Amino acid sequence: MTDMISTKNEAYAPALLDGPTQLIPGELAEPTKKKLGLYFWICAGWILLIILLAVFANLLPLPKPDFQNYAAPQNGAPGWGHILGTDDLNRDILSRLIFGARVSLIVGFGGALIGMILGGIPAMYSAYRRGRVDTTLNTISYAVLAFPALVALIAIGEFWGHQLWKITLVIGVFSAPLIYRVVRASTLSYAARDFVMAAKALGASDRRILGRELLPNIMPTIISFGLIAVATIIVLEGTLAFLGLSVPPPTPSWGNMLNEGAALLSGGKGQTNPWLVIFPAAAMFSLLFTLNVVADKLRAYFDVTEVKL
Amino acid sequence: MGRYIAKRVALLVLIVFFVSVAAFFLVHLLPGNPSVAILGPNDTPQNAAILNHQLGLDKPLYQQYFIWIGHVFQGNLGQSFTTHQTTLSIIEQSFPIDLELIIFSQIMAFALALPMAIKASRRPNRLFDQSANGAAFGMLALPPFVVGPVLVLIFAVHWHIFPGPASYVPLTQDFWSNIHTMLLPSIILALGSFVVYFRLLRNDLIATLQEDFITMARSKGLSDRRIMWRHALRPSSVSLLASAGVTISGLIAGTFVVELLLQLPGLGFQLISAINQDDYTVVQGITLVVAVAVVLINFFFDFLFTVVDPRIARD
Numbered sequence: 001m002t003d004m005i006s007t008k009n010e011a012y013a014p015a016l017l018d019g020p021t022q023l024i025p026g027e028l029a030e031p032t033k034k035k036l037g038l039y040f041w042i043c044a045g046w047i048l049l050i051i052l053l054a055v056f057a058n059l060l061p062l063p064k065p066d067f068q069n070y071a072a073p074q075n076g077a078p079g080w081g082h083i084l085g086t087d088d089l090n091r092d093i094l095s096r097l098i099f100g101a102r103v104s105l106i107v108g109f110g111g112a113l114i115g116m117i118l119g120g121i122p123a124m125y126s127a128y129r130r131g132r133v134d135t136t137l138n139t140i141s142y143a144v145l146a147f148p149a150l151v152a153l154i155a156i157g158e159f160w161g162h163q164l165w166k167i168t169l170v171i172g173v174f175s176a177p178l179i180y181r182v183v184r185a186s187t188l189s190y191a192a193r194d195f196v197m198a199a200k201a202l203g204a205s206d207r208r209i210l211g212r213e214l215l216p217n218i219m220p221t222i223i224s225f226g227l228i229a230v231a232t233i234i235v236l237e238g239t240l241a242f243l244g245l246s247v248p249p250p251t252p253s254w255g256n257m258l259n260e261g262a263a264l265l266s267g268g269k270g271q272t273n274p275w276l277v278i279f280p281a282a283a284m285f286s287l288l289f290t291l292n293v294v295a296d297k298l299r300a301y302f303d304v305t306e307v308k309l
Numbered sequence: 310m311g312r313y314i315a316k317r318v319a320l321l322v323l324i325v326f327f328v329s330v331a332a333f334f335l336v337h338l339l340p341g342n343p344s345v346a347i348l349g350p351n352d353t354p355q356n357a358a359i360l361n362h363q364l365g366l367d368k369p370l371y372q373q374y375f376i377w378i379g380h381v382f383q384g385n386l387g388q389s390f391t392t393h394q395t396t397l398s399i400i401e402q403s404f405p406i407d408l409e410l411i412i413f414s415q416i417m418a419f420a421l422a423l424p425m426a427i428k429a430s431r432r433p434n435r436l437f438d439q440s441a442n443g444a445a446f447g448m449l450a451l452p453p454f455v456v457g458p459v460l461v462l463i464f465a466v467h468w469h470i471f472p473g474p475a476s477y478v479p480l481t482q483d484f485w486s487n488i489h490t491m492l493l494p495s496i497i498l499a500l501g502s503f504v505v506y507f508r509l510l511r512n513d514l515i516a517t518l519q520e521d522f523i524t525m526a527r528s529k530g531l532s533d534r535r536i537m538w539r540h541a542l543r544p545s546s547v548s549l550l551a552s553a554g555v556t557i558s559g560l561i562a563g564t565f566v567v568e569l570l571l572q573l574p575g576l577g578f579q580l581i582s583a584i585n586q587d588d589y590t591v592v593q594g595i596t597l598v599v600a601v602a603v604v605l606i607n608f609f610f611d612f613l614f615t616v617v618d619p620r621i622a623r624d
Binding site for chain 1 (some may be wrong): 320327328331412449450451455457462473561562566572577582592603607608
């Protein structure tokens, strides 16, 4: 993962936390009024808007994303008819942006979900049971984390193909060890608490303890870290797409639109199309930024710092 | 300590082995046969059989792996199908570009992050701290493939301050024009590392400055500057080291992006063009070298981290 959290040594996990989940000592002293605030809701609303636009893209009065409108100018500037302009193949940039959001959202949320299933569930179990299972899974997670994910994704994509579901699955698998580390650390901090002991003494089954006692407690961490994972996966997919190694054209994605825009930058006068760089970049920034803000606010709201990852 | 290192080395060997197996299978699991690519129109069944025998492709897979890894240890990574250059010479030519990018960008990132973190942590949650922190938080949402094209658009295409894509000149050929070309990609790369360093140092310094030994140093009448440099900064170097692994992985992705963006013939650029030309031995060679390098660097920083803070080995 490009800049996901690396929790190599649990004792130092807080120092290692890079990115929005970071514990910010200077802010610990802040008054902890439990309120999410307007800023949070604006950012959450923006994410929801992007999701809704992507889901209902077919119903919107937009030209098809691969429709080449020869009546419109090539690399046209924003204006009536094509609100955000056209690209080098006379396609509507707004339509491509909205349809392109699907790729980022599916890979981001789908990959994080796969990572949660493959990493999160074993993590809870191994943190609760410890012993040999824990040691083995730990070693595997370190081994996979040491591997540069981007290089692995490039290599796997090379012989397996670049369909959307394959990219989602592979990114999900590679994000699993990271999610494993975070969820394991979070579960560990609760597994030795008295209420778990009490449940055990009452004769509760392992499944009940994991599902009813531990899961609700680590849920805040899962939600706020999950959103960071979504953002990180979107960056990874975007990087792949920018390198031309994700979902192939003509399917639009923000990454491959930026790739096309960047390729046009080296063209001669009249060939460059600044809008094909500016709009996808702005879209990507807005989604990543709002995801980070929402994750950060949720972390503060749930007070995940208390968990001592 | 000894046991810890032994464990880490064992893990390292295991990972490098898996990396090599993965790189080996990369070529062998590909659809189609290398003979098709090599023979082209002469791809008759007889010719293919002869070639497969010559290439050792008729042997069992595990034997092929050991033959291949034996060649790798001798520095033979195969040769390009398209240009007939050896993979090793391609890597030797392109690696200096990556190295230059990484060194430049890390110097820039550090030169900016250190003074800013010190200034911000002196007065936490005041104007400078809040604006710097806010900016860094925003920059988390600006990965190289987003900010790169925008900066090229502004500084190379619009203002012509830096040369545009495909204007790489080797360092040995023209020193200043090389530096000029490498500045923009280094800045793009530096932004990502700067965010990591700044946030880490700032948070660490704020925490450290609240510790008792700092109060003690203050009460002894030491100057703020001395406290910052001699007492506070040193413990913070541990977490900075620890972040190196994360930063390196990010850098790899970043160098690939800026090399493609500005058409600098570094490892990433060569890898992408080899992929686009289905030049699988080159893809295999570069994948292997980059992956092993990252694993080794990660291991090195992990080790350094243990030396700086021996408490870790005990966990």
